[in-house]
Amino acid sequence: MANDLQQLKQNFISGLSNISGFWGFPKGMGAIFAVLYLSPGPLSLDELVTQTGLTKGAISTNVRGLSRLGLIHAASQLGDRKDYYQAETDFYRAVRAILQERRNSDFDRAVETVRLTLEKLESDDNSDPERAFLVERLRALKDFFDALDSLVNAVTRLDGLGLHTVQTVLKILK
Amino acid sequence: MANDLQQLKQNFISGLSNISGFWGFPKGMGAIFAVLYLSPGPLSLDELVTQTGLTKGAISTNVRGLSRLGLIHAASQLGDRKDYYQAETDFYRAVRAILQERRNSDFDRAVETVRLTLEKLESDDNSDPERAFLVERLRALKDFFDALDSLVNAVTRLDGLGLHTVQTVLKILK
DNA sequence: TACTATGTTTAGTACAAACTAAACGTTCTA
DNA sequence: TAGAACGTTTAGTTTGTACTAAACATAGTA
Structure with missing residues (x-):
């Protein structure tokens, strides 16, 4: 049941990775965006590491790229040194960016x-x-x-x- | 003068190569299309070899790709075993393809x-x-x-x- | 049939790009 | 100030892809 959902998520993540690669972006970008898009709340870099399987370095650089494209947004929380990220949900805005x-x-x-x-x-x-x-x-x-x-x-x-x-x-x- | 034109052509060819690479196609494709597009008549594979600097093999595979995309057309001439190619000039048709x-x-x-x-x-x-x-x-x-x-x-x-x-x-x- | 002309396929190479692992620089905390 | 927590940067590895060189297949020609 919950296993089932996890399976679907995983499916979605790898699918978006492929789409990303298809359009000339790193596949990691697609994976990171997919994880963020399916997450109800912002995620930290470490959480992205565990959920995507990529290393900190890869996450760091890909996250920068996604931010530049306006596909995700940094949402640093007060009193917390961690950086949190969430997906842009207005795709039309993302396309324009x-x-x-x-x-x-x-x-x-x-x-x-x-x-x-x-x-x-x-x-x-x-x-x-x-x-x-x-x-x-x-x-x-x-x-x-x-x-x-x-x-x-x-x-x-x-x-x-x-x-x-x-x-x-x-x-x-x- | 004629040298000048040759320079412009060369410029155009390398430019289109870059565009090709940018959109995820092999740069050779761009080069071949550029050469054909600037040629008044159809060109043979050998002529493409000399004008692009690529080898026969590369021309062969890239030409196949360009044909599949509808960006160029084969125009075999009767009584000549060579294959001749010319560029599609209707870009809208090409985009649709x-x-x-x-x-x-x-x-x-x-x-x-x-x-x-x-x-x-x-x-x-x-x-x-x-x-x-x-x-x-x-x-x-x-x-x-x-x-x-x-x-x-x-x-x-x-x-x-x-x-x-x-x-x-x-x-x-x- | 041998020879030539032509295009395709294959094996290997070169290169670019994305990733990993780990060192590094900061900033916060005890 | 020492140490921990984070994120970035760097050096090196991997991987995929486009290319070259050369063998090959096919068909026309002497």
Whole structure:
């Protein structure tokens, strides 16, 4: 019975670990978040150690990452030197945080390179047919990135409404 | 001049390699796609070898992956035993293909696990307060996944309209 | 049939990333 | 001030993955 619940929890934890790995995050992150998400109250680092099976070091670094992403929050309690953590339960907020996090990444830097390259090419003469071809292709790519960018921006700004609003709108569209 | 163009191309190729790696795909994939995307005509495997610096083996496996994702297309020419490849230029189609590809992945399998777990928990009695808490949390998570799922489905179905339509709608929303 | 051209598969290597174990630095307490 | 309680940092190990080099399979050509 209680054993049964424990089994389900364990299942959930390993499942979320895999999801985490799938999206390019450390699996430990997924495990830690899973444990916190299924816990009614905040947990200390040591409790995370026992419940995840990871070592203090791993917990320490992963917890930092999760905090930076806004997926968990530190909740230090007065008169207690321990740090306590709890999971963010508003996933939409978490998604927005993650999207913003990724803005200053290799990705956007590379996109910026494309933009600059295109600007330079377009300003020069493009009587050269090969050059004209390049301009055409890069422009299509840039337009695509711009669209993605707007999409991310829009989602990032959806403060009160959740993703379900977007879903509804999209359903109306077709 | 022509050197200049070559420089730009090289820049673009390495840039796309990084983007590829960032999203969890092999960097070679990005490089190959970049080369094909900047080529006016289809390229053979050997040409890809020389232009990317990768070996035949790497090209072979990566090309298979890109084909599966719908990011490039094989274009065998009659009377020529060589395989030729060209880049897909409709990015929206490519995005849809990638989203569909990811449907049968670890991710969706894990999500399914959550759904089943929840079903089982909800059907049983939940007089146990701990159990009731679990149900509440899992339900919130499931709702979130459902919303994401609908979003993906909607995007997948956007056949004629591109993402820019979505963008426009979102801009109207706020 | 031998030889060539082409793409795939395999065995091994190199590298990056996440983790463990343990040393370390702080801060609180006796 | 000594010691304990915590969290962080570091050095080293493990692991997974993308790549190279080369053997292989297949089909076309002399």
